[in-house]
Amino acid sequence: MKTIKDIAKELGVSVSTVSRALNDNPDIKKETKEKILEGIKRLNYTPNANARSLIQKKSKMVGLMLSDITDPFFSEIALGIEEVLSAEGYQVIYGNTLLNPDKEKEVLSSLLQRKIDGLIIKPGALDEELLNIVEQLDIPVVFLRKLKEYEQHLKVSSIDVNHYESAYKAVDHLINLGHDNLGFIGISKKASEGEDRLKGYINCLENQNISYSDDNIVIAGTKIEHGRKGVEKLLEKTPNLTAIFAANDLLAIGALEWLAENNYKVPEDVSVVGFENLEISSLHWIKLTTVDLPRKEIGVQSANMVVNMLSSETIKKEEVELDTTLIIRKSTGKVKYLNIN
Amino acid sequence: MKTIKDIAKELGVSVSTVSRALNDNPDIKKETKEKILEGIKRLNYTPNANARSLIQKKSKMVGLMLSDITDPFFSEIALGIEEVLSAEGYQVIYGNTLLNPDKEKEVLSSLLQRKIDGLIIKPGALDEELLNIVEQLDIPVVFLRKLKEYEQHLKVSSIDVNHYESAYKAVDHLINLGHDNLGFIGISKKASEGEDRLKGYINCLENQNISYSDDNIVIAGTKIEHGRKGVEKLLEKTPNLTAIFAANDLLAIGALEWLAENNYKVPEDVSVVGFENLEISSLHWIKLTTVDLPRKEIGVQSANMVVNMLSSETIKKEEVELDTTLIIRKSTGKVKYLNIN
């Protein structure tokens, strides 16, 4: 493994000069710089970024902690992040948390040992211990979700979609179609987005004076099969509902699947709206009305936040909420008795 | 930022002793070790992995270069890789190549500057320049695809699914169902997997003495819309075909979509088999017969190859091909004239 010293010796210059050639330092003659750069290519030398990090006290690396890169939602965010960070000369070190608090701590610890310059994280549980660690960090941190009340004192930025507004919009669409007996299939309430989407659903109903009860709400999970079980339970409790809002597309697709298998017609018998706008939601058999999230934009903006804080040297807290758009497809339609008119 | 020196001074010991406490070195009394570990927690000190890498001449980092993390195929591989590597104490540095040769070189260069201990890569074009770089690497390298003929001299390992066999199996299934007028919708031939799948298709036909021509083959692309256009063109050229083998699931799903929209019945009119077994391929409306690939296994094994080479200190070349399983669902059935019997 060649070092800067080898290059210096080989070319008959000092290490300082080689370093200058590498770092666009002006204190070097044009010809010597060219000679050195040529020599570096010829002897195929690669600088040691770790040694550089050591003395410069910045690593040019940013940590990215996600629950699961397999989730298309996150992988697209990751793509956006990688795009802007690599363009700015940063490397992304990625760690899977798998929603496991222990793994989360472990991964964070190893990222910090690597002396990352910044951190982008979709926090899971974030127990007290982890909260303390995050609190003590003196690097830019961006949360990929809204800050909870008890996290407000943290000096971390956040970026997220406005889940409440988006859910409200989706339910409002159903109500405008004449539906007044709705059902909700939700993801776990522990996740803040789950709570916000439920709140949007409920508030919309309340504002429009539409009655509802616990029978109209089922907390199912996050995957297709949960959606299947979700509708089934929902229709047991309230058989005469005409519209369903599912808190994510996979739940909605699961619901659609169950409905199709049980001879319900969509949207004639039941309208369904989802949340996330997966690629498959536009398929011929699905054509799901859903809320589109600016996934890549979340990644791009979160990375930009880190870069900005890093270049401005001041860690300025920022909380942004991105807007969403409702995509209306064929899974929602006017309620039956209105069609009779 | 606290260093090991601060800890040493604070606790009245030498830096060597602190280092010993951190690295499970036996030359330290139990009580002092405990005292130091306690002190480290209390003063919340994090070791600097870059400094450690510098002197140990190994970074405990492995590079992972993929074309696109958004692809569910790769993201699941990435998950498997991350799982075993992090368990072995390695960190994964991830870089997107986006199938862009320039970006590929750039990313590889920055990974090498980071002095990664190993590299797992799904190479794209791999032009001469890149080939040279890879050739000169003295770290374990694993390709996530079969080595091409002109790459055989490289000291890199490889892992892949047996695309030829798998395709053969899929087509054989169709022939066993009585089909003798088949069509192929392919991904680009440039990708070696595309070529191998086509070869499997052709050889199976030849071995069973089934005639075919260029009219039975369409090279479409990789996405759903390409599948749509693919079938259309295929049916224009050979309207009387009864079965289609699509080189990946998205193509197959696109084909199914177009067939559904144009009032073809599947499998009564046309049987369709895909390749990859995406999660959505099992959906009620799709139920695609397809080849299941051990995605996560690819990730796990590739990571293990790197770990093994790293621990055995000898870079031993290894080329593995994993088996696949044909998953038979409802998109394939006996050919019509056989059903008449």
Place this chain on the structure above:
DNA sequence: AACGTTACCGGAAACGTTACCGGAAACGTT
């Protein structure tokens, strides 16, 4: 009591790089 062995610890060098300082040559100015 003398010795060898073990257990434990501190000091200093080294890893590959950049930052800083100082100096020599070249140049321009008066």
Place this chain on the structure above:
DNA sequence: AACGTTTCCGGTAACGTTTCCGGTAACGTT
């Protein structure tokens, strides 16, 4: 011709670790 300024370069310290060497104290053995 004398001086100040600029241009360019080399030497050395520093970054935060680990590794190596050496040394002291405690212990056991004869």
